[in-house]
Amino acid sequence: MTRQVPDSCPGVLRLHAAADGPLARIRVPGGRVEPEQLVALAEAARELGDGNIELTSRGNVQLRQVRDAGELTGRLEAVGLLPSHTHERVRNIVASPLSGRIGGSADVHGLVPVLDAGLLAAPRLAELPGRVLFTLDDGRGDISGLGGDIGVHATGTDEFALILAGHDSGIRISAADAVDVMLAAAHGFLDLRGDDAGRWRLHDIEDGADRVAELLGLSRGSDRVELSAAQDIPIGWLDQDNGLVALGAGVRLGSLPARTAEFIAAVERPVFITPWRSLVLPDLDEWTAEQVVRVLAPMELIFDANSPWLQVSACAGRPGCAKSRTDVRADVTAAVESGRVLPPDPNPPAPQDIPLLDATEVTVAGRQHWSGCDRRCGRPHTPVTDIVATDTGHYQSSPKPT
Template identity: 50%
Template sequence: MSSTDPRPVPDKCPGALSMHQAADGSLARVRLPGGVVTPAQMLVLSGAATELGNGSMELTSRGNVQFRAVSDGDELARRLSDAGLLPSPTHERVRNILASPLTGRVGGIADVRDSIGRLDAALCARPALAELPGRTLFALDDGRGDVLTARPDFAATAVSPEHHLSDDPADERTRYALVLAGRDTGVRIAESDVVDVLLASAQAFVDLRTSEWRLSELYDGPERVLAALGSTPTTESRLEVGTSSTPPVGWLPQNDGRVALGGVLALGLLDGRLAEFLAAIDRPLVLTPWRSVVVCDLDEDVADTVVRVLAPMGLIFDENSPWIDASACTGSPGCEKSNADVRADLTDAIGAGTVLRGRRQHWSGCDRRCGAPKGDVLNVVAGPTGYRVS
């Protein structure tokens, strides 16, 4: 799609204030930049799911959460605001920020944790950027390339020393590659400039777009954004962006000697009771773009207890589980456009052993393929007369 073939209508991505009316009631989406959630915030989300929704939260492919069948939108907004989860009513739908979930704790070239909050605050502080479409996606990648597979509109990824902007081999400051529409532009920037460059890129998109939802839909979008920035690509080789990635699962030794635990959720559903137990661990939590949870900064004995308690409650720590590679849209009866109860069908298929670990697949109730991840994905789509695979 290009600027000569624009989207006919504005995007209708739901938010915490602008809810979507689904077949099963009001749907609210809460943005969680970087997927970062404090224990106190998780407790608020748990209470909202139990008392104002259908009892569960849906984790999304952008590390956000959704509530279905919301009974009181005003009360939900009040609770979210009090918990610091709704810092800007004007920008709440555009706070889509991915970040490498293990950054600063396990591997990676750089630690991007501080940049998450700085990017979010700076985004909300620019009134013009409230005009971004709700589909806009930012990403901060620590060099491992995990969140770049989502093909973000505006991203920065840490690069190894051989890609440094400086010619001085003694200069070991972290540098970042500017990634636009999922592709390395060749532009290299200093760590201190990452937030400003990403927001300037987003502002250029606002100025250039007509009705496009994503930068990739704008004709020559990345090139026109670079021209607006006045940025010149380096002559070095471009970084290759992968087509798929998997969630961190199981026992993950941290750089500081402590442990992180990665747990997958079947169908990306986080039950309110399980969320309450996660909050009770009183450790930092990260919700990932693979609809999983990372519990951070645990001592080994505490980590062992967490596994023994939460595994029977539905948090999957088995790296061989087929649920690691499988996801589904809402399907029937929650979506009136769906041709099948895809969640039940996928669950049955996994139970029967016909879905195996090894290739990412997404089950959809119709051709819209809502929630389908980017990259190399096997799509199982329900039609009026059955499923087809592509």
């Protein structure tokens, strides 16, 4: 697949001209944000943006309606959120949020800063499109199914499967070699991509995964890890293997108010942003965890795994997107608050199109994604019911797998 235009994925130095104003996307490798960084993001959101920090499906963050790009750049540089002007858009690294704390075959969080440093140290890798995604899965299968370009999937305490274009390549590597091999695969992608700026992802290149594997020159076994996308958001009280507690918190439609972010930062623990637009606050003792829930639950963070808010996602909609046919987020909020987002059906009906419905009539069970147009931006990789706005102002709902 070759597109006619180069990748225009936004960053901090190249803002996206959204309908409601400039949008900045800030890369957060591994989703890890330190307390002082979260404070800086909250202050920037309130003083330079619309007052919210948007969480993305790659564990990054966005600020909308940015009023002073230069000031934002300086603030992010001061707290380490913009370590490079040349490589800022290529630092797309997602990792299993609970790795090293709860379950998993290997702790992949230690690979994140090493991979990030390797990307920053290679001048040529600044040429990677901003869409390229690196994935680090600790073996539980929560990350490898996200359709990344280059990644590793733990198959033992010191063995990883090399993932290329979202599939197991058959190559097995050690933890010590994992980052070097991923970086070599990134160079291989650029070799195959050549001057074709329309090839944004590895799967855009015919037989791209096999060709990169051949360039690496590593032996390939016959065993393959079966990968699938899973919507298993870590929510609520999570007992860590070391006796401490992690808290998983959902964020309504992935939009975190600046004031709430400042309260989270006051816990003085690192925060992990997940690819499901939620948060993990790790390494808490039980008393602290209880106080965090007591304070943050009334601020609309979601600690209940059965909340209907965890069943819904949505594109930006109006007024943020000029292509959207309606204010999608207002419509989905009304659906949740009026009880029209139902629990998953254990015996779902066969997929079928549902007639056009007014926004106030849409009632759907289970995982669903609301879109303001046929592009369906932000649609998760897991099976969902698509609820898409039409030109008539109604919605067309159609259950279909990814």
